[in-house]
Amino acid sequence: MRLxxxxxxxxxxxxxxxxxxxxxxxSDWITTxxxxxxxxxxxxxYLGAPVALAVNSCTAALHLALLxxxxxxxxxxxxxxxxxxxxxxVIEHVGARPVLVDVEPQTLNLDPAKVTAALAGLDRRRAxxxxxxxGGPVKAIMPVHLYGHPCQLxxxxxxxxxxxLAMIEDAAHALPAKYKGRFIxxxxxxxxVPLLTAFSFYATKNMTTAEGGMLTxxxxxxxxxxxxxxxxxxxxxxxxxxxxxxWYYEVVRPGFKYNMTDIQAAIGLVQLRKLSGFHARxxxxxxRYNQAFAAMPELEAPPERAEVExxxxxxxxxxxxxxxxxxxxxxxxxxxxxxxxxxxxxIPVHLHPYYRDKxxxxxxxxxxxxxxxxxxxxxxxxxxxxxxDVEDVIEAVRDVVxxxxxxxxxxxxxxLRSQSVVPGPCTYAPRL
Numbered sequence: 001m002r003l004x005x006x007x008x009x010x011x012x013x014x015x016x017x018x019x020x021x022x023x024x025x026x027s028d029w030i031t032t033x034x035x036x037x038x039x040x041x042x043x044x045x046y047l048g049a050p051v052a053l054a055v056n057s058c059t060a061a062l063h064l065a066l067l068x069x070x071x072x073x074x075x076x077x078x079x080x081x082x083x084x085x086x087x088x089x090v091i092e093h094v095g096a097r098p099v100l101v102d103v104e105p106q107t108l109n110l111d112p113a114k115v116t117a118a119l120a121g122l123d124r125r126r127a128x129x130x131x132x133x134x135g136g137p138v139k140a141i142m143p144v145h146l147y148g149h150p151c152q153l154x155x156x157x158x159x160x161x162x163x164x165l166a167m168i169e170d171a172a173h174a175l176p177a178k179y180k181g182r183f184i185x186x187x188x189x190x191x192x193v194p195l196l197t198a199f200s201f202y203a204t205k206n207m208t209t210a211e212g213g214m215l216t217x218x219x220x221x222x223x224x225x226x227x228x229x230x231x232x233x234x235x236x237x238x239x240x241x242x243x244x245x246x247w248y249y250e251v252v253r254p255g256f257k258y259n260m261t262d263i264q265a266a267i268g269l270v271q272l273r274k275l276s277g278f279h280a281r282x283x284x285x286x287x288r289y290n291q292a293f294a295a296m297p298e299l300e301a302p303p304e305r306a307e308v309e310x311x312x313x314x315x316x317x318x319x320x321x322x323x324x325x326x327x328x329x330x331x332x333x334x335x336x337x338x339x340x341x342x343x344x345x346x347i348p349v350h351l352h353p354y355y356r357d358k359x360x361x362x363x364x365x366x367x368x369x370x371x372x373x374x375x376x377x378x379x380x381x382x383x384x385x386x387x388x389d390v391e392d393v394i395e396a397v398r399d400v401v402x403x404x405x406x407x408x409x410x411x412x413x414x415x416l417r418s419q420s421v422v423p424g425p426c427t428y429a430p431r432l
Contacts, residue, residue: 001338002392008341009204012278012384013267020266032230032259039265040214042272046176048186049197049216053226054265058172058200058213060258063090064225065168065196065215066140071096074136078118079170080110081348082369083144087170088349091142099138100350102366103146106303108316110143111368112155119163140166145174145184147302147345148206148311153179153187160193167193172200175207176279177311184311185216196221201264204382206278206313207271209264229258281383282312285390289315289379292394298323298401300375314345315381317397318372326404328375334404335377338396343378 024030036054044052055061071077073095079087081100091098101118104111119138141160143151151169160167171177174184188195196217201209215225227234232255235246271278293299300318304310319328326334332342348369350361363370380393 002340005339006341006380006385006389006392007382008343008378008380009382010384011203011208012274012382013208014270014274017267017270020270021263024262024266027262029262031261033262035262035265035269036260039260039268039272042269043214044216046272046275047183047216049183050186050188051216051219051222053215053222053229054260054268055213055215055229055258056260056264057211057258058170058198058202059086059090060229060256061198061213061215061225062087062142062168062170063093063256064228064258065198065217065221066090066094066096067228068196068221068224069140069166069168069194071139071166072136075140076122076136076138077140077142077168078110078115078138078165079142080144080146080369081350081366082108082146082346082372083170083349084172084346085349085352087142087144087172088355096139097136098349098355100361100366102368103372104152105368105372107149107151107305108146108369108372109149109151110141110156112152112159115141115156115159119159138163138165140168142168142170144170144172145177145311147316148173148177148313149302149304150174150177150179150184150308150310157191157193157195160191165193167191167195169195169197171197172202172205172213173313174311175199175205175313176275176309178309180307188217194218194221196225201268201271206282206311207268207275209260209268209271212260212264212268228253228255231255231257278383279311282381285381285385286310286312286315288390289394293317293397296398296401298405299397312381315379316345317377317379318375319377321375323406324401324404325406326400328377331400331404332377334400335396338392338399340393340396341380344373344376345378346373348373 040052040054071094076097076099077091078099078101080103082103088098101114102111103109141156143156145151171184177184185197196215199214201212203210232251232253233249234252235249290301293301298320300320302316335342349355350365
């Protein structure tokens with residue numbers, strides 16, 4: 001057993017990041033300035049995106065995306081219940097209505113077939129004059145590339161084109177994921193609908209600026225978001241206080257305080273250069289996990305479809321609890337005893353009291369998301385992990401599974417109609 005706790009997702013910060021931050025602190029700019037502008041350019045170039053806007057969180061990027069698209073109070077935004085609450089909060093912040101749709105059983109991403117069914121159901125209700133309580137039409141789809149596995153974008157974009165809906169990709173987990181060979185975040189030029197993509201640089205993400213986010217998409221929409229990101233002012237501080245700037249500005253919209261600082265961008269500039277190496281290490285760890293857990297029928301490993309490149313922000317096991325004698329919560333506690341930190345991603349939105357009470361949700365309204373939630377455990381996955389750390393996680397999971405396998409039928413005596421049973425690995429023949 002380990003002698004020290006293994007953190008769940010520690011950041012990997014080196015001397016290069018520290019030096020870049022010190023350089024910023026010794027400069028004339030610590031808030032939004034030249035390094036933010038450089039970070040935006042380099043991030044857009046990395047993805048092949050037309051333009052990028054650096055902000056203080058992915059939540060801010062999502063909020064700005066809704067505003068840039070002109071989503072109005074009462075209008076609907078289709079999204080998933082299996083996400084972090086902030087992605088739903090921003091829909092509420094603009095006065096719109098989250099329209100939750102269940103997820104696919106394999107990837108746990110938004111299910112295109114269920115999106116189509118949900119839209120058809122709303123059409124029928126309107127035809128029967130039973131529109132949603134606030135009556136607004138659906139105007140956008142907000143898919144979440146959960147855990148870093150891209151959604152079925154072709155199918156979702158086809159729905160958006162057919163219904164004339166905008167799309168906002170929640171790519172908080174999806175850097176540097178690819179869909180059919182293209183980075184998530186650079187598909188706006190071929191989408192056929194307004195498409196914006198929001199990224200997160202939170203401390204646990206695949207690259208970090210401690211706190212921070214980025215928005216990519218068509219320049220005309222990102223320009224609107226840029227204006228709103230700093231009080232609705234026509235000039236930011238760099239344009240006002242640099243040697244080429246002018247003191248004069250106008251407030252043209254009631255905007256927000258969502259700007260990123262040069263201190264954050266300094267970290268991001270170095271982390272972006274390291275991202276490919278971080279990603280390669282994540283894939284190595286995932287390969288070892290997959291190989292180890294493939295022989296355990298008590299565990300369901302996360303998928304990676306052929307047409308995507310998974311970002312592997314999270315490695316989420318689903319327990320086959322019918323084959324184990326302990327609950328998900330007990331499994332987590334057993335790993336904690338073995339000094340392995342874990343988490344659960346996520347508590348479905350419709351279970352939280354605010355959304356449950358406001359919209360009258362019941363747990364089984366989204367059965368796939370609810371079932372997955374009850375069985376999921378996120379294991380440590382970070383490029384800072386050593387090979388020994390990875391092996392400690394594997395051995396801890398193996399140990400818990402071995403000790404808590406259910407007793408299974410392995411043989412049947414036909415004359416006596418009785419069974420021989422043993423604990424441990426088994427064939428799971430039907431009981432008589």
